[in-house]
Amino acid sequence: VNNRLRLLRAERRWSQAELADRLGVSRQTVNAIETGKYDPSLPLAFAMARLFEQPIETIFDPGSEDGSGRDATVGGDGTR
Amino acid sequence: LSRFSDKLFPVVGLAVLSAVLTVAVAWVDRAVELPGAVHVALTALPLVPLAAMFFGIARWIEALDELQRLIHLEAFVFQFSATGLLVMGYGTLARAGLLPDLPVSRVFPGLWLAVFVFWALGLALVRRKYR
Numbered sequence: 008v009n010n011r012l013r014l015l016r017a018e019r020r021w022s023q024a025e026l027a028d029r030l031g032v033s034r035q036t037v038n039a040i041e042t043g044k045y046d047p048s049l050p051l052a053f054a055m056a057r058l059f060e061q062p063i064e065t066i067f068d069p070g071s072e073d074g075s076g077r078d079a080t081v082g083g084d085g086t087r
Numbered sequence: 088l089s090r091f092s093d094k095l096f097p098v099v100g101l102a103v104l105s106a107v108l109t110v111a112v113a114w115v116d117r118a119v120e121l122p123g124a125v126h127v128a129l130t131a132l133p134l135v136p137l138a139a140m141f142f143g144i145a146r147w148i149e150a151l152d153e154l155q156r157l158i159h160l161e162a163f164v165f166q167f168s169a170t171g172l173l174v175m176g177y178g179t180l181a182r183a184g185l186l187p188d189l190p191v192s193r194v195f196p197g198l199w200l201a202v203f204v205f206w207a208l209g210l211a212l213v214r215r216k217y218r
Contacts, residue, residue: 032152033091039217045154 009068013041015059030054091155094147101140108133158213165209170202 016026016037023041027034030051039045047055056063112129115121121129148159180186 033155035214035217036152036154039154044217045157048153051153 008046009043009070010040011066012037012055015061015066016041029058091147091151094143094150098140098143098147101136101143105133105136105140108136154217158210158217161213161216162206162209165212166202166205169205169209170198173201173205174198 012026016023021029023037024034027037030037031054032051036045036047040047052063052067055066059066112132115129116126148156151159177186181188
């Protein structure tokens, strides 16, 4: 699962620690999600959607079934 | 230290208290001849903070976030496997006569230490994976 968490966080000028505080998780958890090493549970993903006031599918992208899905951190025009 | 450390401090305190009581009880046991019931109660005294420590560990795990719980689960799997391999490995080599056959009372303290060492090692290894 790809995500736009780093981008959304940067837009709000929040540090990883600040985002972690707002979500009630550790900074390591935020970092692991941003780097794609860990996929959050549905409740945590919904908490992120509520925090960023965006639909969950605009933050998370499951990618294609062969695992070569587009990078959700890349915009539709190919820019990050 | 992480945001979840406040629940861990009482656990460490209880572990230290249990260790201190174990040493103190052993010292009293050697120094004074106590009647049977008092002797049993005194010997079991370090188990009280130890039981509270395990309750504290459960509370601490409950307070962790989902990734931290996964990290600890993987660390516990490492610890369980490593301790099992150590015990079975030593037992096999002892039966083959390659290592001394230790009495159980001498094995338990070392085994207890191994559990914590393997848990800490597992934690360090698993944390690297999610860094």
